[in-house]
Amino acid sequence: MSAADATILLVDDHSVVREGYRSVLQKQPGLRVIAEAADGAEAYRLYKSEAPDLVIMDLSMPGIGGIEAVRRIRQWDKGARILVFTMHENAGFAVQAIRAGARGYVTKTSPPETLVRAVMDVLAGKIAISPDIDHELALSRLAGESSAADVLTPREFEVMRLLLAENTTEEIAETLHVSPKTVANLHSLIKDKLGVGSDIELVRLALRQGILTEVDLGEG
């Protein structure tokens, strides 16, 4: 435990899983886990008090999620090094995470070596993406699937969010203070722009692109 060890903050809402990170990382010389958090808010607090060299962050967590935690930490410390380590084998999430300021994205299905390698790369200032996500990103590029966040105007995106969260056209019209007709028109336009034929496909696309998570839907 020399003073030169790189210090690490682990963030994951599953304690048994944190135990796994620890076990893998402590086999690696030069790394030292100095703190653990179970949600985004705690992660932010601990980052400020502990100033670790690296954060390993899960995405799906109660309260403020991982993406938002990444954003806040980066806002507080522009140089923060955050490696996202998550179960989502989903290019959409990776794009969001990197845009939010993460320096790496590794899926939990990756072998321990990949995680260790990514930790080292991020500490060395590189960007680390696990191979499966690299592949996913390439595929989505090739498929040319429209990214909802890109092709939709802010208003359309908002309506889409509400469609997925609330239910009836009338309710949305009310919260937006526009006519139900407008919402219906937008709804149709959104499906058109996104190239989906049904609401069910719309939900699937939102899930695939990480606009929505399972827990968002389940709780609603």
Add this chain to the structure above:
Amino acid sequence: MSAADATILLVDDHSVVREGYRSVLQKQPGLRVIAEAADGAEAYRLYKSEAPDLVIMDLSMPGIGGIEAVRRIRQWDKGARILVFTMHENAGFAVQAIRAGARGYVTKTSPPETLVRAVMDVLAGKIAISPDIDHELALSRLAGESSAADVLTPREFEVMRLLLAENTTEEIAETLHVSPKTVANLHSLIKDKLGVGSDIELVRLALRQGILTEVDLGEG
């Protein structure tokens, strides 16, 4: 490592997570992890060759999922003791798991002690459910939400599955060899029986009840 140790098979598609189980369990005397599997098929194969006293099983895995793996193992060995350990804090999944033959259901957010306790309980022949799921189950009972699997007839359930998986009414009519009109009628009837007003709500309910998982939707 006495011969009297209880032998355990770990099943989880995330290697780092298996590392976590190991770390927690090996602190407990009387337990010995003898094998690990990364998916349902491998779990089944290893169960037959290793005959462990207990299986600790994740649910969301590539290929055949955890529920199906539980079913197969129990079919092969009526006395198999399987403890489901998953991220899904979802009463629907718990019901499915128990019906498939699991002897316990613990969420990954639970502290390590809860997992250890559940392992001991299941080995002792008891049924172990983590407190959060107990609570969820109680709530869903109180809310009296119609369980899709109960209120729907087999045919209706099948159509619902197809609606969530495929997309157009025509395609489903084709695969079922019935008129599109019938599918439309069923579609309407299903929403009525389930008390949902829109397709989006239908997806949400399916997710909540564990009829569908995020990966089902994403991959479609």
Add this chain to the structure above:
DNA sequence: GCGACGGCCGGGAAAATTTCACGACGGTGC
């Protein structure tokens, strides 16, 4: 200033879908 453009809001009408009422058929239980 002024014209072009794009986002936003909604009306109107045609087209498609959803919903409801109804009948037929086979299987099951009494």
Add this chain to the structure above:
DNA sequence: GCACCGTCGTGAAATTTTCCCGGCCGTCGC
């Protein structure tokens, strides 16, 4: 036999979706 339920389908009404339209407003380039 008879009642009941699940399945399948028709037809017509009700509703929604979709398409086409025009107006309003802010921005950009000239």
